[in-house]
Amino acid sequence: MTEDLPAAPVRVTSLDVARRAGVSQSAVSRVFTPGASASKRTVEKVRKAAEELGYRPNVLARAMITGKSRIIGLVVYYLDNYFYPLAVERLSVELQKQGYHVLVFMASNTVGDVESVMQEILDYQVDGIVLASVSMSSVLASRCDELGIPVVLFNRTQKDDRLASVVSNNFEGGRQIARHLVEGGATRIGYIAGFEGASTQIEREAGFRAGLGEAGADLRYRGTGNFRHDEARAAALEMFAGRDRPDAVFVCNDHMAFAVMDVLRAKLGLDVPGEVAVAGFDDVPIAAWAAYDLTSFRQPLGAMVDRTVAVLMDRIGGDGEAPARHVLEGELIVRSSTRKDITP
Template identity: 65%
Template sequence: MAEKVTSLQVAERAGVSQSAVSRVFTPGASASKKTVEKVRKAAEELGYRPNVLARAMVSGKSRIIGLVVAYLDNYFYPEALEILSNELQEKGYHVLVFMASQTAGNIDTVVEEILDYQVDGIVTASVALSSDISQRCQAAGVPVVHFNRVQEGAGVSYVTSDNFAGGKELAEFLIDGGHQRIAYIAGWEGASTQRDREAGFRKGLQQAGRDLFAREVGNFQTETARDAARRMFDVPVERRPDAVFVANDHMAFAVMDELRFGLGLKVPEDVSVVGFDDAPPASWRAYDLTTMRQRANLMVAETVDALLSHIETPASATPKQSAIHAPLILRGSARVPEGWANDKGTT
């Protein structure tokens, strides 16, 4: 087995100092174009690869971000996390993905493992950490930003859509559409997105003097949502909702399939269906789903800004807690009240 090529050998081949080689392979460090060309040419000829882990031990910075994910079934998350990974890589950081279940104990164990990798920061997506583990990360000097989840408390950064306002707007939309029996299919009840969307929806109904007509739980899962739809709608017509808000698009697609192909109902003639996310299939002709749009690009930009400010200027960084407006996207799955347009007049 050949001996490993060292940075000193690359420096000698390129005719530069060893520190120049280090700068060329250190993200963010400065080196002249001529030096970069000579060093990279020498490295390629010798088959040299920099030892990132060794450099991290010396500098105290791994330039690795731990990404904790539990729920990827929803089309929104793969799309958003691809954008997030690309943004971080452009800033010179590498993303290490850790999968976790939605139960808090499991997630906390995963985060303990991530800390062993000496990551510079952590982004959680589709999961919720306990307050204890968040404090442990802060004590270890590792900032955490929650993506599309809210965790209350001092010093906690999160970026999410304004789920409460979105839920409230959907209630107003369905009421203005003349619906009388308005129902809700909930997601996983441990998620802040589910909690806030339902709270806003109920608030909108309450302000109009209405109560929720029916409620089921879909747990953000296809089969569970389909079963929930059957329980809710396979009843005599007088007990059947004429509109339903499904807590995310992933479930809404399953609900629409069950309504149309399982129960023989027409959407929106028999029942209006609305969702939340504006996942790619929402615009497909098969679904044509009216929904609230989560603006992934803006959410990612805010997340990266919050994380890097904590990593690069920890002394002056302050927690960021952002709830980004989600516009209403009108399509064909729900009756459109007179005077309503996409986002009440904007496109």
């Protein structure tokens, strides 16, 4: 004798909800479609009926019917830099407010790896893509353009008219840091670069060199940290190993600047800022901690996120404007790592 199997649960449909709420099936669809229009009374009736019946909209089925997945692919190079976890969190929250789901993908800075990840993203039939701190090849840009998938670069830019980008004014940030260090009395000035191929690195160093030139100074020492903590430590050890060393150094981002300050103080026994002034870029929350109190150029993260989401929504909505490069202004935050008259 076989036991009776439990009956499969009956799937509640939008038609069931419509009948219970006394509205049309299309009204139910509008209530559960982000951005669609429905009166407050209709929304209340439909949601009450849906809750009573245990109804949940079938997102995948709706995507197949409309051709829109309501998914945004977000590609990030790495999350070690404190700037990017904050950016990913805020981008995700703001995109969710617009009714989109966010899939986060990790990629290295190599073109091949980015292309592999991008192909995977396209398999999800995403409605848009945000690339944070990574670039893409012209071939892949063409593919996205052909498919009608808008791409926005966040905190990175590249020469391709098909790609919109949102960045802070990296050049001006580097320029202001240079002038600040010279005005503080620095004469032997160094720079620790990020990844040489990154637009942020290129623009920050160009601004820094321009600012030094305007102030009648020049760059005497240069190292490369590739935006990595361990490589920044190694670059600092090499730059400050001898007696001929900088009395000020600009580090291309805060993540590396923290490593440099640790080396200067703990390994080399140097006083910051008494013997060496240190400045970074990004102004992540840890920069304000008493242990570092780092002078840093603050990127306008909130404004950058808002602009990125707005540009992406416009592109998804079929805005006729061509993709553009959006440059937002930041602010130099001066702390005790470069000022002798400030107590941490």
